[in-house]
Every structure is written in structure tokens, then in C-alpha cells.
Amino acid sequence: MTYSLPYIFVLLVFAILSTIYAQRQENKEDALLCSCVTTGSIIVFFVFFAFRGYVYSDWLSYSESFKNAAWEDVFNITNEKSTAVIHEPGFTALMCFCSLFSREYSFLVFVVTTIDTILFIRFLKRWHVDNIPFALMLFFTFEGVGLMFNALRNQLAIFIFMNALEYVEQKKPLKYFSICFISLCFHSSAIFYFPLYFFLNRKLNKWLFLALILGFFAFYISQISIVLAIIKIMGVEGALGEKAEFYTESLTTARALSPTGTFEKLGLTLLIFLYYEKLTKDKTNVILVNSLILCYFFYYVFGEFRELSSRLSLLFEYSYWVIWIKMIDVLAIQNNKRLFGGIFFLYCLYVTALAYKTPIQEYDNLLFGAKSQSERMKIYNKTVEDEK
Numbered sequence: 001m002t003y004s005l006p007y008i009f010v011l012l013v014f015a016i017l018s019t020i021y022a023q024r025q026e027n028k029e030d031a032l033l034c035s036c037v038t039t040g041s042i043i044v045f046f047v048f049f050a051f052r053g054y055v056y057s058d059w060l061s062y063s064e065s066f067k068n069a070a071w072e073d074v075f076n077i078t079n080e081k082s083t084a085v086i087h088e089p090g091f092t093a094l095m096c097f098c099s100l101f102s103r104e105y106s107f108l109v110f111v112v113t114t115i116d117t118i119l120f121i122r123f124l125k126r127w128h129v130d131n132i133p134f135a136l137m138l139f140f141t142f143e144g145v146g147l148m149f150n151a152l153r154n155q156l157a158i159f160i161f162m163n164a165l166e167y168v169e170q171k172k173p174l175k176y177f178s179i180c181f182i183s184l185c186f187h188s189s190a191i192f193y194f195p196l197y198f199f200l201n202r203k204l205n206k207w208l209f210l211a212l213i214l215g216f217f218a219f220y221i222s223q224i225s226i227v228l229a230i231i232k233i234m235g236v237e238g239a240l241g242e243k244a245e246f247y248t249e250s251l252t253t254a255r256a257l258s259p260t261g262t263f264e265k266l267g268l269t270l271l272i273f274l275y276y277e278k279l280t281k282d283k284t285n286v287i288l289v290n291s292l293i294l295c296y297f298f299y300y301v302f303g304e305f306r307e308l309s310s311r312l313s314l315l316f317e318y319s320y321w322v323i324w325i326k327m328i329d330v331l332a333i334q335n336n337k338r339l340f341g342g343i344f345f346l347y348c349l350y351v352t353a354l355a356y357k358t359p360i361q362e363y364d365n366l367l368f369g370a371k372s373q374s375e376r377m378k379i380y381n382k383t384v385e386d387e388k
Contacts, residue, residue: 004356006363007145010048011352014137015345017041021131022341041133042121049148050113051106053370056149057360057380063105063373069095090185091153105373106366112152119159126166127284127322138321141348143314145355154314157187162318164193165291168200169283189315196294203286204293206276212293213269216300221257264347265296271327278330285326291319359383 021037024030054063065087074092098108120139121132129135138144147155164179176197183190204212272279272289280286298312324344331337356363359379364370371379 003358003362004353007140007352007356008349010044011137011140011348013044014041014133014140015348017044017133018131018137019341021133025130038132041136042117045136046113046117047365047367049116050110051366052109052149053364053366054105054373054376055361055363056146058150058152059105060377060380062108062152066095066099066105066108067103069099071096088153088184088186088188090182091156091187094156094186108152112156113148116148116155116159119163123159123162123165123318124322126163127288129322129325131325134325135321137345137348138324141351142320143317144321147314147317151314153187154189154311157183157190158315158318160186161190161193161315165200165287168197168287173197189311192312192315200287200290201283202290203280204290206273209276209289209293210269210273213266213296216296217262217266220300220303260347260350268292268324268327269296272323275327275330279326282326285323288319288323288326291316292323295319 017037017040021034024034024037069092071093073087074089074096076092077087077089094111095108098111101107124132124135147158160179160183164176164183167173167176167179177194180190180193183193272292276289280289295313295316298316299309302309302312328337328340328344331340360376360383362379
């Protein structure tokens, strides 16, 4: 519980600011105050992430990469020591540019967070999200913290792609694919974004939407292996089939079923189903709904591979950060909106309170005094030893 206190504090700040914004916007009063609230929430977001200490674990590899970054490595996708690891040219070039000013890892984090914040706020504005503090609260609750702390390359690729979605609606393929290519230069997982142009804006029947989500969930709880199912369908036999089966079984993990997580996902599915026609009158929301389908597909269907499932579903987590706001918007009665918002905040508080349990998640900030790299390294090593 102690480790979660800073995160809870920031969540409360976003909740208070979003409430102030909603009340003032509802009464159509004090546009200046609304602007100040929005600016304040963005500053809190930026300071929390841009000046963080050495939190989580990926800073170990990223700080080492940044220390050794060289311009000649920009187009070396792999190196002799780690041929299985891909080094995307865009991120390598960014590290090299930052190294012209400083080799401190904290400076790289500052630059990356600045880019992320600009891209994220631009995306929210283009998607007509007025209550920015509420969106930041959603981001903070649903995978955003882990993304910002532990995936520098991936977060850049995701935020860049989010700003390509408007060109799906506008039917501008050249701009869409150009931005996807830039995204790919920062993380190879962005390859999944390219084909989405052709169906993200296709509105599905609400019954098909419901059937797909329930089908993904049924597949998850059935414990069927997606890889083994494909092997059987393709009729792969002999040594190749046995080898694939061996590696699949050695890499898979037990599929946990979280009661609260399941209730949350299926609850959102039911809400979207009930308000489907009203929600999808706005064509931009069709893109969000289809993105959510993809998020659930990768989360549930690839659930046997926990890391893969988490990484792939994260590519479409942006739908989560916006679609809850859109759901509240379609509620007609103001009191229902307030009630829903209050209950939803309590759920966000519950999720946040339980999410931070390990010493490596202990938050500190460079502006207010943070532990050194060597101190955080000791904490990391001790955490790893305790988990063995």
C-alpha cells in the first residue's frame, strides 16, 4: 500500500481537476478557469513522468543503450551481441540527438516525455475530448504508468500512431501510412498498424460486436491454445508439429481470471452494446470501438502468452483512455453522468491502490529528491532475488 500512495495522490489530483472542469463546463461558466484546470492537469502529468527517478526495471537497459548510442548504429537494426533484439533507427537517432546535449538517462526521459505529452494532448483535442484531466486519469489507471515507465520505444510508436487515426476517418491513406512508417521507426510492433486503415472505420452490427467480444472471452476461459489450434487446422504433423507444440507448452503461462478485470471489460462491452447506435453516430467513435475489439482480441486470444498478450493489447489501449469518456457523454441525464463518474472514480482508485506492490515501483522524483542509479540497482537486485 505504501508504494501506491504517490500514485493515488496524482490520481486524486486528476479526479478533483476533472470534477471542477465538468462542473464549470456544465454551467458554461468561467472559460478561463477551465483553461487553467486543463493546463494544471497537463503540468502535473508532465512533471510526474518527465522528472521521475529510476522506477520499474527497463531503465537498466535503456540507460545502457543511451550511454553507448552512436550515429553509426542508426541503421544497424541488430548487433553481434544481441541479434534477436531489434534496434529501431528512429529511436537510435533520437538517443544520438539527445546525447549531443547530455548522456544522462534522465535527459532522454525528459525529451521522450515532452514528445509523448504533445502527441497525447494533440490526439485528445482532435478526438474532441474536452475534459483533459479525466482522460489523464483514465490513462493513469489503465496501463499508462507501465507504458511510460517501462517502454520508451513502444510509447513513442503508440503516441505517434494515435495521431494517424484522424486520417482513417478523413480517408487520407498517404498521410496515414506515412505516420505509421514513422511509428515503425520507433518500435517494430507498429507493423500491426498498417493494415488497419482498411477496416478501422467500418461500422459493425452491434450484435456482431457483442458476439466477437464474448467469443474472445470464451476462447480465453476455454484454455485452448491459439498456436496449437492453428497447427491442427493447418495439419502440421511430424517433427515440425511436435517442435511447435513443445515450444508452445514451454512458453505458455496459466491464464488468470481476475474478477474485477473481467467485470470491468465485460461491463464496458455491455454498455457499448446498449448505447451502440447512439455512440457510433459519431464516426470517430466507430474507430475507437473497432480499436477496442482489437485490444480485447489480443488480450484474450493470446492470453496463454502473458507478455505477448500484454504487449499487443497495449497497442490499442488508447481506445480505453477515450471510450469511457464517450460513454459518459452519451448518457442523457446529468445526474446519471455524475453517479457514473463517481462510481468509476472509486473503481480507478481501487485499481491504483492494488497495482503497486513491489519495491521497484516505488516512485521518486528528481525535482524533490530521488535515489541514485546505484541505490535503485540494489533495490532491483533485491526484488529479483526475493521473487526467485
